[in-house]
Amino acid sequence: xxxxxxxxxxxxxxxxxxxxxxxxxxxxxxxxxxxxxxxxxxxxxxxxxxxxxxxxxxxxxxxxxxxxxxxxxxxxxxxxxxxxxxxxxxxxxxxxxxxxxxxxxxxxxxxxxxxxxxxxxxxxxxxxxxxxxxxxxxxxxxxxxxxxxxxxxxxxxxxxxxxxxxxxxxxxxxxxxxxxxxxxxxxxxxxxxxxxxxxxxxxxxxxxxxxxxxxxxxxxxxxxxxxxxxxxxxxxxxxxxxxxxxxxxxxxxxxxxxxxxxxxxxxxxxxxxxxxxxxxxxxxxxxxxxxxxxxxxxxxxxxxxxxxxxxxxxxx
Amino acid sequence: xxxxxxxxxxxxxxxxxxxxxxxxxxxxxxxxxxxxxxxxxxxxxxxxxxxxxxxxxxxxxxxxxxxxxxxxxxxxxxxxxxxxxxxxxxxxxxxxxxxxxxxxxxxxxxxxxxxxxxxxxxxxxxxxxxxxxxxxxxxxxxxxxxxxxxxxxxxxxxxxxxxxxxxxxxxxxxxxxxxxxxxxxxxxxxxxxxxxxxxxxxxxxxxxxxxxxxxxxxxxxxxxxxxxxxxxxxxxxxxxxxxxxxxxxxxxxxxxxxxxxxxxxxxxxxxxxxxxxxxxxxxxxxxxxxxxxxxxxxxxxxxxxxxxxxxxxxxxxxxxxxxxxxxxxxxxxxxx
Numbered sequence: 001x002x003x004x005x006x007x008x009x010x011x012x013x014x015x016x017x018x019x020x021x022x023x024x025x026x027x028x029x030x031x032x033x034x035x036x037x038x039x040x041x042x043x044x045x046x047x048x049x050x051x052x053x054x055x056x057x058x059x060x061x062x063x064x065x066x067x068x069x070x071x072x073x074x075x076x077x078x079x080x081x082x083x084x085x086x087x088x089x090x091x092x093x094x095x096x097x098x099x100x101x102x103x104x105x106x107x108x109x110x111x112x113x114x115x116x117x118x119x120x121x122x123x124x125x126x127x128x129x130x131x132x133x134x135x136x137x138x139x140x141x142x143x144x145x146x147x148x149x150x151x152x153x154x155x156x157x158x159x160x161x162x163x164x165x166x167x168x169x170x171x172x173x174x175x176x177x178x179x180x181x182x183x184x185x186x187x188x189x190x191x192x193x194x195x196x197x198x199x200x201x202x203x204x205x206x207x208x209x210x211x212x213x214x215x216x217x218x219x220x221x222x223x224x225x226x227x228x229x230x231x232x233x234x235x236x237x238x239x240x241x242x243x244x245x246x247x248x249x250x251x252x253x254x255x256x257x258x259x260x261x262x263x264x265x266x267x268x269x270x271x272x273x274x275x276x277x278x279x280x281x282x283x284x285x286x287x288x289x290x291x292x293x294x295x296x297x298x299x300x301x302x303x304x305x306x307x308x309x310x311x312x313x314x315x316x
Numbered sequence: 317x318x319x320x321x322x323x324x325x326x327x328x329x330x331x332x333x334x335x336x337x338x339x340x341x342x343x344x345x346x347x348x349x350x351x352x353x354x355x356x357x358x359x360x361x362x363x364x365x366x367x368x369x370x371x372x373x374x375x376x377x378x379x380x381x382x383x384x385x386x387x388x389x390x391x392x393x394x395x396x397x398x399x400x401x402x403x404x405x406x407x408x409x410x411x412x413x414x415x416x417x418x419x420x421x422x423x424x425x426x427x428x429x430x431x432x433x434x435x436x437x438x439x440x441x442x443x444x445x446x447x448x449x450x451x452x453x454x455x456x457x458x459x460x461x462x463x464x465x466x467x468x469x470x471x472x473x474x475x476x477x478x479x480x481x482x483x484x485x486x487x488x489x490x491x492x493x494x495x496x497x498x499x500x501x502x503x504x505x506x507x508x509x510x511x512x513x514x515x516x517x518x519x520x521x522x523x524x525x526x527x528x529x530x531x532x533x534x535x536x537x538x539x540x541x542x543x544x545x546x547x548x549x550x551x552x553x554x555x556x557x558x559x560x561x562x563x564x565x566x567x568x569x570x571x572x573x574x575x576x577x578x579x580x581x582x583x584x585x586x587x588x589x590x591x592x593x594x595x596x597x598x599x600x601x602x603x604x605x606x607x608x609x610x611x612x613x614x615x616x617x618x619x620x621x622x623x624x625x626x627x628x629x630x631x632x633x634x635x636x637x638x639x640x641x642x643x644x645x646x647x648x649x650x651x652x
Contacts, residue, residue, distance in 0.1 A: 018490045019494060029502060031505060141637060145637075146629045149582065149589055150629060157621075266495060270501050271590075285495065286493040290489070290493070
């Protein structure tokens, strides 16, 4: 196991390196006009001086080297456009807690609502009229099919118009947290309910469940002790990712309620061509998603002893 | 399903009876009472089933009334987006309308003349929404097609050829982590904004997931016994992929395709949202919603948000339901 984890980590580092290199080169393809607020008025020398000071006239490998030197010293560079002269790490660390708090509360609500909903749907699919299953499916389909941009707008509209919740987010007022958290949790509620139902229905058709039923084990005990525990394994794998992704915030929700979080940051800084900040963000995001996958795999192997990564099985 | 099976059994039983009755009439008394000869061809004769895969798929799809309803909705919408410009009395989506006084009809709420009202510069929202639906559906269909073709090609190679698996997986890990937003914004800098640019950009980032999905499915079924048998018998790889692997995946591929259309339309909204979408001369559901969103704070102008949002929601929900129903119907396990 330890050997496998080390191997995965080393490979992740290489992947991270390649991603950064690609993003680095892509960013250098952007037109240089983007670095200036008043490009037309500047003379050629002024432009060159600014480019030099940003280090953009060095050859690409040299720029990359400088960046990595900074990273290994824990220095992600300073922002040159978004908030001039500010430390990138500082900007990011200032925004993360807000997104993280909102996201974690939303995720907790999604789990508390989504998992029971999934169980309810799975159990109801064995009854005659499948009422719970059908209603749940309608809800899941609605959330999954309507683009996120649309239902976020509608929630904000109806929530602020008819239920008198504040339209914008303010950190001190707890009531202004309700709508953003509700919007954020909807997607995950649908996701967890849908997949838990799917896995539970599949699991319920297996032979050992039929045997348990034939032995006379009560239905609730089968659901709880056999079906649910086995059906959760593939979902657990997704959980670390869910948690880590809350760090990134949600673009839509945060800009709708003007939450000062991570959500729109990447889009904004790409648009104003704040290269150093984009690199810092991409580095963090890529590391997060790779780490999430790894944690998910490890967690799954711990929970389900049948899964093993040390030897190759199945597909050769 | 059970009624269908009973129906089939009855049909076969009836056919057999009729066949025997006809034989009875043909034979003379003498033939009927002499012992039968052993007949090699008769021993080989098996049961006959007129099972056809696509016929059964269609039949079980049509049984799902909800899906059929949404199919009709999509078909009508699609048809109407093409017919609408040809109908009499329609305005050009980019035409600025003036009233008798010579000033343009600004922000007029829905009325008899302008069914969905007009926007802030006096353009007819009815015409703009249908033109926008046309654009969005076109984007959706094109992206879904490209995604399916590229995804199936790469996914099959990735899943079936063992030597490529490692390379492709590492490549996937790299490209999957390059932020989609960055690629979209770069493309919108390099190429000029327009429908083809958006399609290109969405295709560039979307097919990876499809390829990954197909690869996972192929890995699961490539070493099943029937494929091993085929390989041992020397079936060429191409034929094996076309006849053994891909037909198995029809249901999941169609599901993904059907879901790719609403996703692409939703992504178009996203692209407009971050400010690199289509220019307003080319109406799309994305930029109509964007305009409506900005006006949401004024209660009297909310119709400019609700009409495009409703159309968008109807279209995406329809595709979602149809896709799921068709995937269920295309799965042969659900047939008899």
